[in-house]
Amino acid sequence: xxxxxxxxxxxxxxxxxxxxxxxxxxxxxxxxxxxxxxxxxxxxxxxxxxxxxxxxxxxxxxxxxxxxxxxxxxxxxxxxxxxxxxxxxxxxxxxxxxxxxxxxxxxxxxxxxxxxxxxxxxxxxxxxxxxxxxxxxxxxxxxxxxxxxxxxxxxxxxxxxxxxxxxxxxxxxxxxxxxxxxxxxxxx
Numbered sequence: 427x428x429x430x431x432x433x434x435x436x437x438x439x440x441x442x443x444x445x446x447x448x449x450x451x452x453x454x455x456x457x458x459x460x461x462x463x464x465x466x467x468x469x470x471x472x473x474x475x476x477x478x479x480x481x482x483x484x485x486x487x488x489x490x491x492x493x494x495x496x497x498x499x500x501x502x503x504x505x506x507x508x509x510x511x512x513x514x515x516x517x518x519x520x521x522x523x524x525x526x527x528x529x530x531x532x533x534x535x536x537x538x539x540x541x542x543x544x545x546x547x548x549x550x551x552x553x554x555x556x557x558x559x560x561x562x563x564x565x566x567x568x569x570x571x572x573x574x575x576x577x578x579x580x581x582x583x584x585x586x587x588x589x590x591x592x593x594x595x596x597x598x599x600x601x602x603x604x605x606x607x608x609x610x611x612x613x614x
Contacts, residue, residue, distance in 0.1 A: 437450040459481075477537070500542075500586075502585060503586075504606070504610075505590065506581060508604065512524075527582050530563040532566065539571065539586055544562075572590070572598075
């Protein structure tokens, strides 16, 4: 609902400014956005880093038009359920504490909710096979990652820091049950 309102307004502004009909079309997930762009069903898409690369590889002539200033120094956070006993991690090499834990990412195609957190884990000695069950879980979205960690279904989750902050600021997170234990270094 919020995206429809926000991007509906952006569509109207672009239509007026460009003198071309622009319509906001919501998609259900990252894969659907890449597929719709590749097939020509969508002409302009706001992609994340990973999906932007996927879209350009699959769509001859596709190009990046713009990037937000905040995307030059993006961060993800690892959050933990208080009952997990995990405490704040002060250096990346301490990520090995996550071995044997139930960890949730958001979408498999999310740059900030899977790709970069997984990269930093790997750089610090944690493979996906090291996690409880031999693999991570996937909640489907950043908000859902917060929910599954807060509920205790997963001990740890990784997500976009902006989404985390927004949920905390809007009191949608019980910070007595879940807290940030590590912030990734910035990435583009």
